[in-house]
Amino acid sequence: MQYVYSLPASPSFVDKGLVGYDFGPLNQKDVEIIYIDAARGHDTFLISKRVVRIYYILAGNGHFTIADSRYEVCAGMLVEVPLRTEYCYSGKMKLIAFSTPRWSGGNDTFTKWNPDVVPWGNITCAADDGSWLTQLARSRIFGKSPLRAYLRLNQRLWNKLPTTVAALGLTRSYGSFLHGVARLDGVRIQDFSTHFFRNRPQLELIRRLAERRTKGDTLKVAVLGCSTGAEAYSVAWAIRSARPDLKLTMHAMDISSLVVEVAKSGVYSLAGSPLFRLMTDAEFVELFDRDRDTVTVKPWIKEGIDWSVCDAAEPDIIDTLGSQDIVVANNFLCHVDDSTADRCLRNIVRLVGPNGYLFVSGIDLDIRTRVASDLGLNPVQELLDEIHEGDPSTRNCWPFHYAGLEPLNKSRQDWRIRYAAAFQRVSPTEADSNSSKQRNETDMLSLVSES
Secondary structure, three states, rough: OOOOOOOOOOOOOOOEEEEEOOOOOOOOOOOEEEEEEEEOOOOOOEOOOEEEEEEEEEEEEEEEEOHHHHHHEOOOOOOEEEEOOOOOEEEEEEEEEEEEEOOOOOOEEEEEEEEOOOOOOOOOOEEEEEOOHHHHHHOEEEEEHHOOOOOOOHHHHHHOOOHHHOHHHHHHHHHHHHHHHHHHOOOOOOOOOOOOOOOOOHHHHHHHHOOOOOOOOOOEEEEEEOOOOOHHHHHHHHHHHHHHOOOOEEEEEEEHHHHHOOOOOOOOOOOOOOOOOOOOOHHHHHEEEEEEOOEEOOOOHHHHEEEOOOOOOOHHHHHOOOOOEEEOOOHHHOOOHHHHHHHHHHHHEEEEEEEEEEEEEOOOHHHHHHHHHHHEEEEOOOOOOOOOOOOOHHHHOOOOOOOOOOOOOOOOHHHHHHHEEEEEOOOOOHHHHHHHHHHHHHHHHHHHOOO
């Protein structure tokens, strides 16, 4: 039995303004202890339903906001946060957080951004269209959101539906309505949690594209929103395992300097980490060197990867990176408002070279379909179904989470472009033809709906 614990070699979680290291799991099952290194603070305000948290400030200074009251803190001070009370903290601090009982999924309700960490934290994510649904999303009755209560009730009922009923067209339509409500109500949070081999069919398609390259060719790949590195290393492994003769140059970037540092190190802790849960034992041995509870990505996979802090929405990204053969932009555009996601995706497409490929999932399907149609992107049909179903974490949270992915519905006339997560940027002549064809399909769908 273990009695002494060291600080994990890699973070257990990373947010916009902090990194956290979870000691344990401890023998004392109802206690969790986390070391937090806050550069700016917690990115959102939150309310804890079941977990009491106590913070001890080891170094630095800042402030806690608890129930709309501000409390200045410094080294040596202790902060106790009551249950069901909105709170957040800001500042450059090192803290120890004691939680009892241990944290579990569904405990925290995120209420709003912390503007000390997220500069645009006071901007709502709901569409400012003046509709009754938008107004309802912003309304409060005795401090509670009626829309959130409506979603919770529907979620309990939805989870009891038989599979045959859930697959009915009418049920899907209602699910789409619920997802629209969830998108209005949800607080968008950049989530840096990820997994190695998160979408195996997508990695398989990238491997196939690599296999079609000329021997000794140079393959340029950019991974945007790289988080703590799992996706970039997974892509590098897929390409180098299939074609070791290719000269792979990879740019991996994220908006958070904290996660980029973790990714660049390629060092991860095994203690309680979900990063490896989708890997086989053989894959684990092939990717990592292990030293007790710490693993390091092998040099042949890390080689040639350039890590940088960058915002995918910045117009000068094309000047920084140049034209790429493959651009991967997964699971971060869902966390921003619709207009930002649209503008950012159009900017990302500029990185894709002629006949190059774009992989983009974790984004509202209406936005992706519109941008792909406007820019004449050719949806890749190879492994389309498998890639759409390839990430259970997004499929399973539909329709009650803003990042949920709707079930594939081939009765839609536009299903080939709507559900494709891989696109090829073709020549301008072909792009004009594809764009016209896709618009015609959309117009026909509208006519059918109106009739």
